[in-house]
Amino acid sequence: MSKIILYNYFRSSTSYRVRIALNLKNIEYVYQPVHLINNGGEQFSSAYQALNPMSEVPTLEHDGLALGQSVAIIEYLEEQFPNPSLFPKDIQKRGKIRQFCENINSFLHPLSNLKVLKYLEQTHGYDQKQKEEWINHWYQKGLLASETWLQKNMGHYCFGDQVTVADCFLVPLVFTSERFNVDLTPYKNILNVNERCLKLEAFKHAHPFRQIDTPAELKIT
Numbered sequence: 001m002s003k004i005i006l007y008n009y010f011r012s013s014t015s016y017r018v019r020i021a022l023n024l025k026n027i028e029y030v031y032q033p034v035h036l037i038n039n040g041g042e043q044f045s046s047a048y049q050a051l052n053p054m055s056e057v058p059t060l061e062h063d064g065l066a067l068g069q070s071v072a073i074i075e076y077l078e079e080q081f082p083n084p085s086l087f088p089k090d091i092q093k094r095g096k097i098r099q100f101c102e103n104i105n106s107f108l109h110p111l112s113n114l115k116v117l118k119y120l121e122q123t124h125g126y127d128q129k130q131k132e133e134w135i136n137h138w139y140q141k142g143l144l145a146s147e148t149w150l151q152k153n154m155g156h157y158c159f160g161d162q163v164t165v166a167d168c169f170l171v172p173l174v175f176t177s178e179r180f181n182v183d184l185t186p187y188k189n190i191l192n193v194n195e196r197c198l199k200l201e202a203f204k205h206a207h208p209f210r211q212i213d214t215p216a217e218l219k220i221t
């Protein structure tokens with residue numbers, strides 16, 4: 001198999017999604033850190049922009065292909081390395097799982113993205129507390145929908161007793177919510193599934209605090 005390189009950042013939730021998917025599929029990869037803060041943000045270097053014109057992580061490199069966007073990357077991995085699959089065979093279930101992931105990917109995540117928070121800070125003078133209020137406001141709406149979907153569909157994991165791509169999206173969402181002090185107490189299903197996922201090796205190894213670029217003061221064993 002040709003080498004797979006994942007350009008990513010320990011704390012990036014979109015990178016975290018892809019790391020989980022790679023681990024669940026037992027795919028070996030080279031971890032290439034891209035520091036989003038140091039040196040003005042390494043994502044803005046011309047070498048990195050040549051790989052990812054959005055100047056974002058993650059980017060996956062494989063067989064001459066450089067692919068950005070975590071959803072596209074995970075679907076690519078699913079098609080290149082179908083076993084074990086992260087998407088159930090049942091078409092309606094797959095539809096519901098994609099709906100679940102898309103709510104996190106296209107609604108929730110962009111509202112807490114670094115460049116959006118930087119804009120709020122630099123253009124509108126937001127301090128940390130105001131940024132957290134902003135995130136909390138929007139996250140409550142998306143989390144409530146996620147909780148409702150889990151109520152109807154969950155088993156041991158998000159959609160039944162098999163881990164699916166939905167779990168790859170949920171766990172990083174919880175990590176980011178906790179990072180920004182979002183109140184998660186109303187979302188018992190989310191918290192329960194998250195806790196169960198975090199017991200699995202694939203999720204443990206992908207955790208932001210266990211990566212090679214995790215700062216020493218945040219590292220966990």
Ligand SMILES: N[C@@H](CCC(=O)N[C@@H](CS)C(=O)NCC(=O)O)C(=O)O
Nearest residue numbers: 012013014056057058069070114115
């Ligand atoms: N939709 C993209 C979003 C990627 C993204 O926003 N990544 C963030 C980190 S989680 C980033 O690189 N931000 C850099 C910046 O805002 O300057 C994906 O799913 O891959």
